[in-house]
Every structure is written in structure tokens, then in C-alpha cells.
Amino acid sequence: MQRSTHSISHRDLRLLRAAADGRVQCSGGVEPDYFVDGIPCCDHLAARALARAGLIRADRPAPGLRVTVHLTPDGRDALAATGALAPTLTAG
Template sequence: MTIAKELSNRAKAMLKAVAAGRGQLSGGVEPDLYVDGLPCCDQATTHALVHAGLLRARRAVGLYERTDAELTDAGRAAIA
């Protein structure tokens, strides 16, 4: 089974928002996703996407800071 088939519609929408340049991640081991400046309510899915290597921060930031989010190659493949 491919990663794309395992992802929920919400997870795919979150990845698409990041692909469109609308996402930011907070610093820390369990980062939070912000879309259009607003916190995404599904923290568990954000954590799963980061730990699965589909989503990452563009640069390292402190715990209470944010940076742009970006998709990895696997993340782009998952929504292709």
C-alpha cells in the first residue's frame, strides 16, 4: 500500500496547504502546524506527518518560534 492511500483526507489537505506555501511549523520535537497563520487543530496528524518524513521545517527554530514548512520528496509524492 502506498503512503498516499494510508493518508486521511485531512492529512492530504494539510500537505497541500504546505505545498501551496501556506504552512509554518513551530520549533520543538513535536512541532505544531499553522496554516494561514492559524493553528491547525489536528496536532496528532501534524506530528505523524513530521515523524513519517513527509513534512519538515525549512530551518531550525526555537521552541516558541515558527518557520515556513516544506514538503519532503516523500511528501510531494504522497499528494501527487
């Protein structure tokens, strides 16, 4: 079940933004641990809820390894709907 933008907390927004910036990793496993900038995430419940809601996902399954976490299209839409996602800059 996807979260609505109204139920996304400030902590969720920070995690989504960090994932958009490529700063989040997770460990493999059924209930992965999440890391932001290499430091264990203080709110695993929020990170896991975002994953279950389909807003973030790991690059690939990798039990025992840390892999980068990215926003899904739904996660990008949720972040953009809050105004927290800066437009992508392109070289021109």
C-alpha cells in the same frame, strides 16, 4: 516509516496541499505546533504524523520561532500519487 498513499486521510491531504502552497508554519521544539494560514492547526497529531513519516519538514530548526513547512520529496510523491498535486506552471 513512510505512510502509504492508501493510509493518507483527507485531512492529511489538506495539510500536505497547504504545505505545498507554502501556507503551513511550525514552531520550534521537540513536538512543534503547526499553523495553517497563521491559525493553529486543529489536528496536531496528523501534522506531527506527517512530519514523522518524512512527508513534511520545517525550513530550518528555529526554537521559539515559526518557520515555513515544506513538502519533502516523499511528501510531494505521496501528494502526486493521490492526484491532489497540481502540476507546477512555468512562465513561457
